[in-house]
Amino acid sequence: MKRCVIVAAGPVEAPERLMEMWSPEKDDLIIAADGGVRNAALLGISPHIVLGDMDSLDGMAVPEGAKVYPVRKDDTDTMLAVKTGLEKGCDEFLIFGALGGRLDHTYANIQTLAYLLDHDCSGTLLDGSHLCTMIRDGSIALDTEFKYLSVFSYSDRCEGVSESGVGYTLDGAELTSGFPLGVSNYQLRDERAVITVDKGTLLLILSEHL
Numbered sequence: 001m002k003r004c005v006i007v008a009a010g011p012v013e014a015p016e017r018l019m020e021m022w023s024p025e026k027d028d029l030i031i032a033a034d035g036g037v038r039n040a041a042l043l044g045i046s047p048h049i050v051l052g053d054m055d056s057l058d059g060m061a062v063p064e065g066a067k068v069y070p071v072r073k074d075d076t077d078t079m080l081a082v083k084t085g086l087e088k089g090c091d092e093f094l095i096f097g098a099l100g101g102r103l104d105h106t107y108a109n110i111q112t113l114a115y116l117l118d119h120d121c122s123g124t125l126l127d128g129s130h131l132c133t134m135i136r137d138g139s140i141a142l143d144t145e146f147k148y149l150s151v152f153s154y155s156d157r158c159e160g161v162s163e164s165g166v167g168y169t170l171d172g173a174e175l176t177s178g179f180p181l182g183v184s185n186y187q188l189r190d191e192r193a194v195i196t197v198d199k200g201t202l203l204l205i206l207s208e209h210l
Helices: 015-021 036-043 077-087 103-118
Strands: 003-007 029-033 049-052 092-096 122-126 130-142 148-153 157-164 170-176 193-207
Touching: 003 036, 003 077, 015 036, 029 036, 029 077, 036 092, 049 077, 077 092, 077 103, 092 103, 103 122, 103 130, 103 193, 148 157, 148 170, 170 193
Parallel strands: 003 029, 003 092, 029 049, 092 122
Antiparallel strands: 122 130, 130 193, 148 193, 157 170, 157 193
């Protein structure tokens, strides 16, 4: 697997904790999307590629060698970075600065996780206080220090949803996109949470906040 690390322009909470959670690999492809160059500097990350329409630099000069796109376009800057990572052969995506800030941008980034699944890739949104990922017709084991774990049906319906190693277990449950049954669970201490969905697309959100 080849990993693409994308630094987007949204807020980055707890940058020190975020960097503790990320273990850089020498083959990581690092892309800064637009104002993500500021977050990259904050995190001490040197991007290999800088791209975007550059409308979120807040007075910063456009970095030398950046690939500049028009403001009027169909793709978000983060999606441009994702598509670039796909072109470079990446199949695992870790995206910083994609949560918080404008709600519409946050939701667009969640949709980007579904786009990655459609292209047989995995994606994670991470900001130090939250982790967001998506699974489809499969399982995931979580071994994290986040306080809360929530699962939501991103597709209209998710069948055969099971949760173990958590405070509120599920066994073959059905979740729908119209009711938040899976909100605000928690991982049991010294146990690994395992989440499974037999059919459907499941959104997982881990959080530190009350």
